[in-house]
Amino acid sequence: MSGTMDLEPARKVLAEQPFSRLLGARVTAFGGGEATLELDIRExxxxxxxxxxxGVLSYAADNTLTLAxxxxxxxxxxxxxxxxxxxxxxTGTVLRAHGRVVRAGRTRVVSRCEVATIDADGARTLCAVAQGDIAVIEPVGERR
Structure with a gap:
């Protein structure tokens, strides 16, 4: 990942999402066109x-595409x-979604994401791939 990484903006977004809090999601990387979201796998x-x-894999992909x-x-x-x-x-102990921007336009951003599990020994298993179209609803010049 290039550039500096400030996790606070992404962590603030997740903290404002009741569903993310319910799942126990956390942002572990955020910057340079990439983001990683993790959650502990539980019963x-x-x-x-x-x-x-x-649905949990879809949640992870959706949020990570937009975070990226x-x-x-x-x-x-x-x-x-x-x-x-x-x-x-x-299956495993941790679900990890890693997204990266493919193209950033003025009104749309296209991102791709890999969703994997990590087992107790640290082995990674790719479980899903996703691609998303993210709409810019608040242009930079018009933000409060």
Whole structure:
């Protein structure tokens, strides 16, 4: 990741999201067109086969796509749409989503994200990939 990393703006955004607080999500990297979000895998996040629920993977991808966009476009953003492909069941101790900006325009930012699990031994398993279109809803010149 290039540039300096100030996690506080991203941590503030998550703290303002009740759902992120419920999941226990945390930002571990934020800057230079990239962002990483993590959450601990616990029983409440699993589906009936013992895998992390796809909705949790989608949440992680959605927020990480927008967080990455926020590193280049500021805080006035909202996800316009995204696609996700589930590659394998998610099991482990930590869910980690890493996003990076592909292209930043004046009104739209396109980001890509990999969602992986980390097991107790630190091994990473790629579980899903996503790409999103992030809308700039508060242009830089018009921010309060």
């Amino acid at each position: 409440e996040l699993l589906q009936q086969y013992g895998f992390v629920h796809g 966009a926020g590193t280049v476009a500021g805080p006035g953003l909202i996800t316009s749409g995204f696609t996700i492909d589930y590659l394998r069941p998610a």
